Amino acid sequence: MERRDFLKLGGIVAAAGAVAPASSLLYASKVESKNGNKYGMVIDLTKCDGCGECVSACRTANNVATFPDEKINNHLLRIAHVKSKFPNSQEQAIPLMCMHCDNPPCVHVCPVKASFVRKDGIVLIDKHRCIGCRYCMVACPYKARSFVFKHHEGSSNPEVPKTMHGVVEKCEFCVSRVDHGQLPVCVETCKKGVMSFGNLNDKDSQVSRLITSGRVHRVREDLHLGAKVYYLGL
């Protein structure tokens, strides 16, 4: 083959490679929750004293990448301390995690659809598809996502896969526990009954009753993300 023909062939292959997959950009996929379960959480801040037991339970149960260097230490769940700017105002402990938005920016920006909303509303990452571009971390308003900065030894819970170096991890509402009919580990650990987890589509579930009974708020409702973690007393 002459060089000219080779270059021509290379060009045609490159064109096909660039254009063919783009055809799928023309139709948009929809994420719809079917009539089944739609999971959500209610956190009663009036009961929370910020003891942090849920956080350590989460770290152990989910093999969260833990490093002494605070900057690369990962957090799926954290306790924030928030107070108003008014002098001498009280500090409030607020557990924060992935808010499992109906309309999640992290899923919108993911170039490979590694982040997705499951039909029951849980936002998940396909860690075998994630390319580690970290656009989701830039897009998430809640800082719910952490990048695994290096290989971490050991596994505190062999039943849950450990996230490998180079991809992003986040709170998944302990999806494997939920699929086995258990509660997320933070909900189960908290002895003060701060957290409730359940089916938002079921009007009689505890979460639905809490949401309809009192004044619940979500973090950054102004962004219209449809977060499914509600706070009482925020």
Next chain:
Amino acid sequence: MKIYFTKIDGKSKGMYALLAVLAIIAATGMYATYAMFAQGHYITGMNNQIPWGLPIAVAIYCIGLSAGSLVLSALSAVFGQKEFKPFARIAVFVAALLLVGSLLSIILDWGRPDRLMLPFLYLNPRSIFSWNGFLYSSYVFICIVYLWAMFTGRDSWIKPMGILAIIWAVGVHSGTGAIFGFINARELYHSPLASPTFVTAALSSGTALMILILVSTFKATGRFLDNRLIIGLAKLLGPFILVVLYFVTVEYVVRLYTPSTSEPTSFVLFGGNLYTYIFWVGLILLGSIIPCIILFNPMTKNSIPWIMFASLLVVIGVFCERLIFVLPGQIFPLNLFPDMEMTSDFMDGVITWYQVSVAEIAQGLGILSIVAILYIVGLKLFAMLPDEARHLDHEL
């Protein structure tokens, strides 16, 4: 006037020495990249608060630079400025190379570059990254077809390809600006002006880079370059800088005026930190005001050394603009509870500084060296450069 394009000899000692130096820098950069994967990405300056650092700034900088060279080519092909025809080939070639450089920078910044093909297999129509993957790769392809049309003398192709390349370039640069403009959560990113600012900064930095490349390449190869051609390019550069300055001013005044965004904006503009200096000294003084004084002053605007100096300042200034584009939006903490005070053990509510690491600098320089090596090798393999670049008036 017939223009003869020829390959460069590329046998001088100076050129081999230059290639050797570039190869060493490139190898160091690749070793630094290897170390990021072998040891872990903690050796970069990024962390969970600042997931995007220098590599992203380098990537969008290279994308921007490629615009100017394409415009230079389009000047003769589309806008009828025939005097720039001698630069048509080299301009498109540089545009394609810089895009390759930016793609390298992006892909090597991923946590899993081995999953390179996945963005082409699983497109997400709502993700601007997905669109950009398609736009960038097809942009390189359009540049190659454009070059092919010029090399094979398909004159009827050149104008349509030039028009297509310009349309594509607007898409590529708007898409790159939209990466940041679309992010609602970050006050310093979210903006409809992100894309136009990006396009105009791309034009000014790209034109400036092209002036530097043309003057130095013609000088190094001992070919004749008519000063009036460079002065003609410099006449474009001045207005480009002013448009960037205008967009940046509008953007920052609106943000400063709005109570919900004034705090992060004052952090950049008046915080007295590194980014304040990058903004005022790098972008405004060195990157805009001094080049404008040089390019609009009758004493200096026709002097090639002064134009070179102004172009160098613009190239540096737009890199500062890229740093301001990428970094402060992440360094200033996310506002989960607006108008409240927030702390946690996950760096909430505190400013976390981005400390650029040696590995990232080595990687960035390595990628730029790879682009430079490809440029030199390209000049040697293909007839990119004209024997001489004379202004059309010479014929009269």
